[in-house]
Amino acid sequence: MNIVFSKENGYDSRQTNTADVNEQMSAAMGYIRDGVDYLLISAAHASGWDDVLLAAKRAGVRVILFDRLIDTDPSNYEAALVSDMEFEGKLATDWVLANVPEPNVILIRGQLGSAAEIGRSAPLLKAAEEGKLNIVWDGTGGDTWSLEEARRVVEAAIAAGKDFNVIYAQNDGMAQGACQALEAAGISFGKDGKVKIIGFDFNRFALRNVQAGYWNADVQCNPRMANQIHEWIQSGNIAEGIVYQEEIIVDTDTITDEIIEKYGINPDPGKGVITR
Template identity: 30%
Template sequence: MKTLQLLISKSVAGAIMFLSIALILAGCDRKAARTSAGNEGGRKKVVGFAQMENNGPWRIAETKSMRDEAAKRGYELVATDAQTQTSKQISDVEDMVARKVEAIFLAPREFEGLDGALAVAKQAKIPVFLIDREAAGTPGQDYVTFIGSNFVEEGRRVGEWTVKNTNGAAGIIILEGTAGSSVALDRNKGFLAAIKSSPDMKILASQPADFARATGQKVMENLIQAHGKKITVVYTHNDEMALGAIQALKAAGMNPGKAVKVVSVDGQKSALEAIIAGDLNVTVECNPRFGPIAFDTYEKYLRGEQIPPKIIVPDKFFDSSNAAQFVAEAY
C-alpha cells in the first residue's frame, strides 16, 4: 500500500513539474512574439549604416529615414559619414565588422573600390545591403541586394521630355554627379539614349559638379563663358546642381526655365518650388526615404525569404502640372 501511494505521489509531482515547465515555455513564446525584430530578449540588434556624406538635403533625408525606422523597430543603428571619401567609407565598413554588427546598409560613394570592404563583411558573415547606389560585385554573393531607383530610366525620362519640348533641337550642357558613381553613369546613359535619334540635340559640354549646389553654380558660370547663347538646355544629375546652375543662368541674364530649359533628377522640395516659380522645368523623383524598405528587406532575409538581386523603387515625374500638388510632402 505504501509503495502504491509513493508511486501516485511521484506521478502527481511529475505532472505538476511538466505543467510548470510548459507554462514557462509558453510565457517565453508569448514574450518572444511581443519582441520586435530588432530587439531579441531585451537586447537590441546592432546594425550599421555606412553613409557616403551628409552635406545635402537628399543625403540628410536618407540618413534620417534610416535612423527613424531603426528606432521604430527597436534596432540600434550605428551610422557613419564618409564625408565624400571612399577611403573613409571603406574604413567605416571595416570598423562596423570589427564591432560585429549584425547587418550593414551601405550607400556606396563610388561603383568601384569597395570590393575589399565587401569581402571583409562577407568573411565575417555579415550581410550587406546596398541602398541608393550600386557597387561592383555580384548580388547574393558579395552583397545581398541593391535597393534603389532605376537611374537609367530616370535619365531616359528626362531626355524624352527634353526632345519633345525642344522639337528635337538644342544646345545641351550636362552637369554630372560624382565621377565614377553608378548613379552618374546611369543617369547619363539614359539621357543620351533618349536623345540619340535626334541629331540636332547637341552636347556642348559635360562636366562633373559632384552633386553640389555651389560646385554646380561655379561649373555653370565657366560653361556660360565658353558657350554663351548656344546653351538652350541644362541637364543636371541632381537638383542641387540644377539650383546652382539656375543661379548662374540668372546672373548671366539667360532666363532659366524659359530661354534655357533646366531639367533634373531628385524631386527635392526646393526643386519643386523652383518649378512652381518657373525657373526649373522638370525633375524626376529619386525618393531618399529608404528606411522602411531597407528594414523590410533585412527582416525578410532573416526569415529566410528569397531576396531578389535588385529591388527597384518607383519614382514620380514632376513638372508644372503637378509640382504644387506634391511640394508639401517633398523632402
C-alpha cells in the same frame, strides 16, 4: 535611417555619413571587425568594394545595398533596394527630346563614377551619340555635387560663348547653382525662358520652383528606403537581388500640391516661394 534604426526599435546601430568612398570603406571594415549583423551601404562610388564585401561575407555579415548599386558580382551582397538611376536619366532625356526642339545641353554631372552619375548620364550620352541632341558643355559638381561648382560650370560655358538651351543638372542643388549663373548673366530660363532647367531628387524647394515655372522639370529619386529594409530585417524575409523603387518626372504642366506633399523630400518653402 537614424529614426528607423533606433534603440526604440530594437537596434544598436552606428552610422557613417561621408561622400568620401575611402572613408566609407574604412568605416565598413571597422563595422565588420566589430561583428555587426547587417551592413547597409549607399556607396559614394560604384567600384572598388570587392574587398569589403568579401570580408563581410567571410564574417557572416549580411550586406544590403540601398539607394545606389555597386559594381560587383551580385553574390557579394544579399539584397539591393535602389533607385534606378538609368531610368531616371531616361525620364529626363525623353522629356528634353519631347519638349525642346534642337536641344543644346549643358550636362552637369554629379560625383564621377557614382551609380547616380553613371545612370543619369547614360541615356543623355546615348541620345547625343544618336544625333538626337548636342552636349555643348560637360562638367561636374564634384564629389559633393556642389552648387558652387555647378555655377562655375555654367559660368565657364557662358564665357566660352556656348549656345545652349538646356541645363541637365544631376541633382537639385546643382540646378540651383546653374540658375544663379544664368541670372547673373541675364539669360532667361524656366517655363517662359530660353534655357530649360531639369533637376533630380524631388526636394520640395525644387518642386516648388517647377510649380512656379522657375524650373521646367524635376526627376524623382526615392531615398526613403529605411522602413522597407527594417521590415525585411524584422521579418527575416530579405528580398534577393535588386529591388527598384518606382520613380516619376514632373514638369510645369503636371506638378501638383499633392505630389509635392506625398513625394517631396526635405522642408517645403511653401507654394509660390522660389528658391534661388
